[in-house]
Structures are given as structure tokens and as C-alpha cells.
Amino acid sequence: MRLLLMSDTHLPKRARTLPPQLIDELPGAEVVFHAGDWVDTxxxxxxxxxxxxxxxxxxxxxxxQLRARLPEVAYAELEGLRFGVVHETGPAQGREARCAARFPDLDVLVFGHSHIPWDTTAPGGLRLLNPGSPTDRRRQPYCTYLTAIVAGGRLTDVLLHQLPQRQPG
Incomplete structure (x- = not known):
């Protein structure tokens, strides 16, 4: 099962559209995750x-309008793996322990807000993934998103994709 993970698209505030490379990933993804800060419907x-x-x-x-259509926290079970999605997790320091305590029944937590890609595992086994932002790199060298595979109850092939730099205008 192929996953596509994104967050912090901020359209049309940070870019006019999603990057073509990201749009091209949609047909191949069985599940798409978005960890908030859409800005537009x-x-x-x-x-x-x-x-x-x-x-x-x-x-x-x-x-x-977006809050009426979307939850603050979303959950999905994929091939036995328990996923959660939330926008904010607080400061980087202490994130693993804080999220493991808040989401003790999850295997994977997808989050956003910082625009900084993140892939760590808490001591109890919770995997934390932040795909960064495909449209607003902030202080990062690239705009980014993640893909991953779920197979046999395991999360594998977690890949951070760097997007080409956009030209102004």
C-alpha cells in the first residue's frame, strides 16, 4: 500500500498551486495524508x-470552512498499523515522549506545523513523521513531502522527496 504524506500547503498564500511532481504522485497513492494548514478549501x-x-x-x-470539514485529529488503520494525524505537536525538544504519552495506541503519527521534515521513533515504538511543506520551505533548503509503503503490517520505504526550487512569480 503506497502512502503520500504532505502538510502545510498554505495555498494560495505561499504558492498558487500544488507542485506538479506532487500532483503526479496522487494516482499511485492508495492513501493520502495531509497534516493541516491548507488555508484554502x-x-x-x-x-x-x-x-x-x-x-x-x-x-x-x-x-x-476547513474546520467544519476536517477534524483536529484523524485516525486510520492500514494493514494492522494504527496511524494518527495531527497538525501541531509542540517544540522539537521532548516531542517523542510527549507524543508517545498523548497517542499511546498509535504506531505512526503524521504531523506538520514546523515545515521541517522529521522522522524519528519514540522509545515505546511510535514513529513520528513530518513531511515538511511542498510549497513553503521556510528555513529549509527544499520544499518536501514523504512517500512510504505499508506491507505486512510494517511501514517501509519512507522517502523524503525534495521539490525543485520554484521561480518567483
Missing amino acids: DTLDLLESRSRRLVAVYGNNDGP
Whole structure:
């Protein structure tokens, strides 16, 4: 089962559209995760129409229209793995322990907010994944997203994809 993970798209505030490379990934993904900060409903509509399954939450920059359509925390079980999605997890220091305590029944937590890619495992086994942002790199060298595979009850092939730099305008 192929997964596509993204967060912090901030459209049309940070970019006009999702990057073509990311759009090209949609047909091959059996499940698409979005960890919030959409900003516009058009992107949600697009992902709902082009994704086989969308697991998504709202973020701190999302207004009433998105909050009416999305939860603060979302859950999915995929081939026996328990996933959660949330926008904010707090500061980097202590994140693993804090998230493991808040989500003791999960195997994988997808989160966003910082725009900083993150892939760690808490002492109890919770895998924490932040795909970064495909449209707003902030202080990172690249805009990013993640893909992964779920097979045989395991998460494998977690890959961080760097997007080409966009030209201004």
C-alpha cells in the first residue's frame, strides 16, 4: 500500500498551486495524508476528488470552512498499523515522549506545523513523521513531502522527496 504524506500547503498564500511532481504522485497513492494548514478549501476539494482515500486534519491557519470539514485529529488503520494525524505537536525538544504519552495506541503519527521534515521513533515504538511543506520551505533548503509503503503490517520505504526550487512569480 503506497502512502503520500504532505502538510502545510498554505495555498494560495505561499504558492498558487500544488507542485506538479506532487500532483503526479496522487494516482499511485492508495492513501493520502495531509497534516493541516491548507488555508484554502480548493486544495481540500482537489485532494478529495483525486485521492482514493484521504486522511486529513485542519491546522492553526485554517479557518471555519476547513474546520467544519476536517477534524483536529484523524485516525486510520492500514494493514494492522494504527496511524494518527495531527497538525501541531509542540517544540522539537521532548516531542517523542510527549507524543508517545498523548497517542499511546498509535504506531505512526503524521504531523506538520514546523515545515521541517522529521522522522524519528519514540522509545515505546511510535514513529513520528513530518513531511515538511511542498510549497513553503521556510528555513529549509527544499520544499518536501514523504512517500512510504505499508506491507505486512510494517511501514517501509519512507522517502523524503525534495521539490525543485520554484521561480518567483
